[in-house]
Amino acid sequence: MKTYEIDVLVVGGGPAGLGAAIKARENGARKVLVLERDFEPGGILNQCIHNGFGLQYFSAELTGTEYAGRFIRRAGQTGVEIQTDTMVLDVKPSREVITSSAKYGLQRFQAKSIVLAMGCRERTRDAIQIYGSRPSGIFTAGTAQRFTNIEGFIPGRQVVVLGSGDIGLIMARRMKLEGCEVQGVYELLPYTNGLSRNVVQCLNDFSIPLYLQQTVTSIYGGERIAGVTTQKVDKKQNPLPGTEEYVPCDTLLLSVGLIPENELSRKAGVRIDSRTGGPLVDQNRMTTVPGIFACGNVVQVHDLADDVTVESEIAGLAAAGFAEEEPPGKKARVLVGNGLRYVVPQEIELSRNREEPLLLFMRAELPRRKVNIVISQGGMEKLKFPQPFIKPGEIIALSVTSEMLGELEIDQDIELKVEGGG
Amino acid sequence: MEEKKLICVICPVGCEVSATLEDGELKDINGYRCAQGEEYAREEFTSPSRILTATVWIKGSRVSQLPVRSNRPLPRPKLEEVMALLAREKLEVPIKEGQIIIENILGTGADIVSSRDLEK
Amino acid sequence: MKKFDVVIIGGGVVGCAIARELSRYNLKIALVEKETELGSGTSKANTGLVHSGVNVDNTTLKGRLNLQANPLFDRLTFELNIPFVRNGSLVIAQNREDRQALLRDLDEARKNGVKDVRWLSREELLGKEPAINPDSLGAIYAPSGGIICPFEYTLALGQNAHKNGVVFFLGNRVLKILQEKDRVLGVETERGRLIAPYVVNAAGVFADEFDSAVDVPGIKTRRGQYLVYDRDYPVQINNTIFPRPTEVSKGIIVTPTVHGNLMIGPNAEEVEGKDSLETTAAGINEVIKGAQKLVPDIDTSAVIRMFSGLRAVASSDFVIKSTKKPRGLVLAAGIQSPGLTAAPVIGKLVVELIEELGLGLSPKSSFQAERPSPIRVGDLDYEERAKLVEKDNNYGQVVCRCEGITRGEIRDAILAPLGAVTIDGIKRRTRAASGRCQSGFCGPRLVELLKEFASISPLEATLRGGASRILKYRSKELLFKAGEKVEDL
Structure with missing residues (x-):
């Protein structure tokens, strides 16, 4: 070698x-x-x-x-x-x-x-533990997308989509345009994780129903999938007994993370x-x-x-x-505070002179309106970034200019959190 | 008189815009918070249009589908009709990105063009 | 009309083991399997264990066969190149009652000749397996307990039998056992008759389906559910961990697989129907709770697969015998746990039973006991691998990224005797698609490879035969009107 x-x-x-x-x-x-x-x-x-x-x-x-x-x-x-x-x-x-x-x-x-x-x-059926039989016809949305857009095959005719992330929404439209019947897009959360634009242009345009706080809990079919059970979920995302509905389909697309x-x-x-x-x-x-x-x-x-x-x-x-x-040089840690799921980068070297603004990417835990993203050090508020609207489905990108960076203490960890809003 | 509502998709705020239409003509519009939002909503209420993206069959390459798009938005009600035309299209490599596949499709003024280069 | 000396019904591990044992003799043997792949029933969905013989009752047939079979696996797996490890088994005392009972079982195991079996104190146990529940009071340790790849095991037995002349009819269902004047004549299949004076029924959960007149016990099905974890799951154990067994089952087990995944299960539930292969919320939760009693850190964070398997239960024991009416029929039925362990001895026992019925056996001088190992690229070091790729560059192209399986290995699995004809068949032979993405990435490639090497068109490719097609339509097909021609797309 x-x-x-x-x-x-x-x-x-x-x-x-x-x-x-x-x-x-x-x-x-x-x-x-x-x-x-x-x-x-x-x-x-x-x-x-x-x-x-x-x-x-x-x-x-x-x-x-x-x-x-x-x-x-x-x-x-x-x-x-x-x-x-x-x-x-x-x-x-x-x-x-x-x-x-x-x-x-x-x-x-x-x-x-x-x-x-x-x-x-992509996360799979087993990662999110959908029970039932193990027939063919269950695809992650991306795999179905590859079959459809590159290989030239349509998995099936009657489609249920689980998960309203962008790939799920895009594939719902794609299947519809290819002549399939799309039974609906089911979303565990009370809000969609996709861009609003995709909800309008992929679902509303084609009268594809979006079922929020509903998920697929079981799969039926011996050889090919014949249908799924859908269920409403409570605030903790646990399926609610008595809300089971059988939805026939020959294809289940998963867009679950x-x-x-x-x-x-x-x-x-x-x-x-x-x-x-x-x-x-x-x-x-x-x-x-x-x-x-x-x-x-x-x-x-x-x-x-x-x-x-x-x-x-x-x-x-x-x-x-x-x-x-x-x-x-020595790096400061970036700590993730209230209201945020994560921040990238996780470490910053504040000592180095920079001309370029520092970009901070982060994801919110919950959708909220009119909030401030606050950067603090040692419990002291240092910088504040007003945001009209945040939601988990859309990354927040903050640009911290070199001038702003001057406000920060070198060698001290910084913390980001969400304040205010509703 | 007809009342219509939509959620603006220009930015993540998602303003709810409502309108009154008479014989398809916009009489009153409110709820938007910016000029872009107003423009989007006006068009969406009166003549919604969409970029169409799809694939067509192609021979001679390792992939069997050539991705295509409309080079400008098509009237929304025409999308299915355009798909039916694309379904009957059969191409061969090589193809260049931007190459016109169907000119002035259904008289809309928009062309269907290739959205990638594809060689053998 | 085809004539044989013996027809075996069922291509699971038991049927294949019987076929291999019979193929040592100068006989014409056929094996009929309704699925298109060997090992598609109970043999594909079980715990994959070679039991040590601890906690067996040697007054039962299944207990005796277990004890006889365990020592045979070193030679068998060497001859047939089957992945097998004697990783050891631990039966955990979770309370004082368990400990008392297990100390008695330990004595019994020693009397039964279980090799090197001994008691581990709590400290020894936790030293050996730090992930075990620290409240445990000790364990029976049997170093001879092992783990085996059940797919490769079944396939290897089948391939070796095939090499020694057994004729396989796959994807062909036996409809009826033919008889005349209380004598077996052969079998009626979906695709014609196979004539033979001796028939072996090794049809697993379907063993009672061929003819009600035949003296076959009714088969009940017992379902067990399992979870398999990502190989990178931080909770790891080396031995197979058992609770103290109950009257009906060995309990929910925590074990590594030969491929390095943690696996837990099974529960045990009587189910109606022979295709009740569902997983259920209740069953999976029972398995997780049971596993957590033994290894408390187990959760569901890295589950890559849930599945169910069915056990054929005829009585509390195996039913291996020749029937009085009709003569010529040998049953290998109700092979519940420890069937995977016992299979090689079941094979020998069935041969004896057929001989007793009057079939003359003369050893075949040309019998070859070895099955060559398929090339497993991941087992090679980089230098060996580089040389292999130089010789055949198909081994250079990695198709399944999770398990690192190459195009060459998948080709071999398809082209080998009794080769793969389905996606599941490829998966069981090569482990492609069995990793954390569960075929998300390699699925489309496997469909292509079935076309290339097995001439199965993508629209005919199935997950596991029958109507389990992966893809139903060509692109744009649904946009054509009914009756409009689409084949020249």
Whole structure:
């Protein structure tokens, strides 16, 4: 097995990996290699044929494939190398990477820096424990999307969708446009986790009912799924006895959450934040292992590809500079206070002079109106960001300018929380 | 006279906008909180339109579906009719992103274009 | 009309073990299985244990066969290259009553010759398995208890029998056992008759379905539910952990699988119907509660799979005998736990019964006891793996990312004798799709590979045969009017 020297090695050729690789290449990294397991780069965007991408980053409304296309072409122009059909088997803390592919066999790479950009995967039926029989016809929404949009197959004709995240909503419309009957979208929570726009354009436009605080509790059918039991749930999300309804279907699509895919991160020895399910990173998206960076859905499950790009560029820039940079100074922890589920990054090095504003991504625990997001240190309120509306389904991105950062004490942990509102 | 309501989707606030229409013509509109919201609601009440995204069959590549889109919004009631036309389309590689697949579809002034490059 | 010496009904672990034992002799043997894959019934959904023989009653047939079978597994799994580990079993005393009873059981186990069996004090137990409930008072430790891959085990027995000349009819249901003047004549199947003077009924939960005139006990079905955990689940144990058994069952067990997943179950519930393979809220909760008594940290945070299995229960014991009416029929019925353990000895016993009925047996000189191991890329170190990929680059392409299974391994599983023809068949042979994403990523690839290597078109690809098709329509098909031609899409 040969060993190849690489400056910046990127694991994953989706939007995060491509964004990081291009940025690294544009900022001095000479040999930048992207390793992609699928047969073409683009990641999940290749099956995202719907529009709604790029409004922030390109100020244009693109489809997922168009958004990916811009990065794939840009990668070519900037001299980023991409190896497709290549699976990363191992990432070591020493930044050694082992891969397997049919074309290149087994390869060993030694990288100056590594960017982890493996994305995320979908939660399954078993992860959320839907009881009943085990027939065919049960798909995660993303798998059904791949079959429909790339492979050219429609799973079935009569569809129930569980979960009102964006993928669930998009697939409800997609199935309807393909001529299927969509029985309804069921959502455990009292509100949808998808963008309002998708509720209007994917469900209302096609008279697809949305059933809030209702879930699928059991599956029927010996060989192919024949139907499901739906049930209303109480405030604690427990199914309410007596509310069972049988809904016939030949297909059940699950859009019940995404989980950062961190098997390789664990092998690399990076610390995982139990709140995000992704690596704990600093503002440069460096993990707890020096020289190993992470960005995109592997760090936190984003709502928008545009945010993935912003994050990947931070990681790519820092990964390119890693070899030359002085060792990092002391980092302050970012603590998650009331009303928030998580904050990324989890650590910040406040000592370093910055010109760029610091971007903080966070997710709210509950929907609320007219709140302030407060940054404090040692119990003292330091900065305040008014927000007209927050909800768990939409990431909050705060831009902290260098001027604002001057308000903060170096070397002291900062805490973020939600205050006020209703 | 007809009363209509919608939730504005321009931003996460989700304002409820209501309107009064007479013979399809907007008489009164209120509930919006910004100019963009007003514009969105006016159009949504009178002539809702949507970008259509779909796929068509394509030969010669590892993927069997070519993603396509309308290059401008189509009248909402026309979407199903356009899908029926796309279902009968059969293409071959190579195709470039932006390449016109069906020009001026159903006389709407919008073209159906490829939304990715696809080679062998 | 095809003629054989012996027809075996049922391609589970018992049927396959009988087929292999019979294939040691110069006989014409057929095995008929209604499913398209071997091991599709009880053999695919059980705890995967080779029981040590602790807590067995040696006055029962199942107890005696268990004790006889356990020592055979080292050789058997070596010959057939089946994943098997003697990880040891622990029967936990959760209170003083348990301890008293288990100390008596320990004496019994020693008398029964269970190898190296001994008592562990509370401290020894917690030293060995720190995750065990600290309130435990000690345990019987039997190092000879083992875990086995039940799919590979069944398949290996079948493949080895096939290699030694047994003819397999898969996806073909036996409708009736043919008789004339109280003599067995063969079987009537969905696809014609198979004539044979000796028939073995090893049809599991379906053993009572062929002919009511035949003296077969009624089979009741007992369902057990299970949960399987992610390999990265932090709660880990090494031994198979049992509570003190009850009259009817060995109780809810906590065990590693040979592939490194934690598994818990089964509960035991009598169910109507032979296809009642549901999981239920009550059953799963019972399993979790039972497991938590042994290993308190167990929760549901990393469950990757829930499933149910059915046990065939004829009486409190196995029913292995030749029937008086008709002559020529041998029953291997009611094979409940410990059937997976006992199967190799059941095979030998059935051979003896057939011989007693008058079939002459002469050993076959060409019998080959070995089944070569399928290539398992994940077992190789990187250098060995690199060499393998150089020889055959199909082993370089990883298809199932969760379990790291390659295109080459999946191809082999399809092309091997009695090869995979369904998604579940691939999964059981290779573990592709059995990981944490449960086929989310590799599902579409497996459909493609069935097309490429088994010529099964994507619209015909099934999860497990029958009507369990994965995909029902081609894209856009539903947008065409009824009667409109769509095949040239």
